[in-house]
Amino acid sequence: MQVLVIGAGVVGLAIARTAALAGHDVTVAEATGGIGNGVSSRNSEVVHGGLYYPTNSLRARHCVRGRRMLYEFCRSHGVAYRKCGKLVVATNGAELAKVETIKRQGETNGVEGLEMIGGNAARVLEAELSCIGALLSPESGIVDSHGYMRALWGELEDRGGMIAFATPVERLTYRGSRWHVRFGGRDAGEIDFDAVVNSAGLGAQALARRIDGYPADKVPRLVLAKGNYFSFTGRPVFSRLVYPTPVDGGLGVHVTLDLAGRMRFGPDVEWIKEESYSVDASRADSFYARIRNYWPGLPDASLVPDYCGIRPKLTGPGEPAADFMIVGPNAHGMPRLVNLFGIESPGLTSSLSIAEDVVQQLN
């Protein structure tokens, strides 16, 4: 089939590569001038274990399976990663109960090697940590997400696929058993494809509304939740990822490491109405307070505003977290079309598993 994948983020690239490996003739249309310019360039680069997500949810299934596939892909394609492990820490009795619940959920989801440890054992691992207990997840890690996306792009091209940059998709119409696609940009025009995947991230809902005849009730609402990061200006003190217990809308302000060993904190949750990528320096106050719950030694004036990312959520403040929405022909009735909505965390970790699922739905 001639397959069009819309969006060259990590999920679109994984789908395009998987479709090319399955023998399809694949084109990716990307509105901007490069790969990974959307949500995929603004995350924590954490390979998640798969602890938190409800039993049998798409997030649970794709995160656990996608993590195993991602580590294997990194090994076989020379992409840098480090399985550094992660601690989810409890600083009081109520949090300890929450962490134990997270462990049980993780085990139900099939996460390997989970272990509850006491405060002293946690301090043997991370001397600066203050907690009464912690969940150790040895399978969690970090990955060079741009190296990963470049490797996906390379494999796509090796199989004859290509990416058309600066090519926003404007309209999709199903006629004469093919998808008629209208592009804008420099080389505006119209081309027919056999199959289409909408993996446009924050633009997925707007694009779905431009599919002629697509059922309006199959386009969920889009809720934007900004996640701000602050970088730490001193010498890093942790060698593992350190997470507090989750908060409404996110996993809590956690210690994130990059492959160079640098340490930063975030993302918090700031509900916003419109896309904006500035980081408000005054939010540092709440970061100090939250981080000192588990790292009392955080020095004053050591945090500086870094970057932020925007989560494409499907539910708002106070509402239960939504699952990924991967809507194929069986759900919406239009042939060889898959729309992806709400692919927030753990979308990077899940990308290869989501890709297999989507390509199967196209057949």
Ligand SMILES: Cc1cc2nc3c(=O)[nH]c(=O)nc-3n(C[C@H](O)[C@H](O)[C@H](O)COP(=O)(O)OP(=O)(O)OC[C@H]3O[C@@H](n4cnc5c(N)ncnc54)[C@H](O)[C@@H]3O)c2cc1C
């Ligand atoms: C703050 C934050 C932290 C996160 N941390 C993690 C983490 O540590 N681990 C993890 O597993 N996941 C994490 N995630 C989730 C992960 O980053 C996303 O799930 C993933 O990047 C989504 O990729 P995508 O390809 O769906 O979207 P995107 O990367 O946004 O790609 C969509 C692309 O579509 C293009 N596009 C839009 N409209 C059109 C159109 N009409 N025509 C053509 N192109 C179009 C855009 O330009 C964009 O390049 C985090 C997310 C956020 C926001």
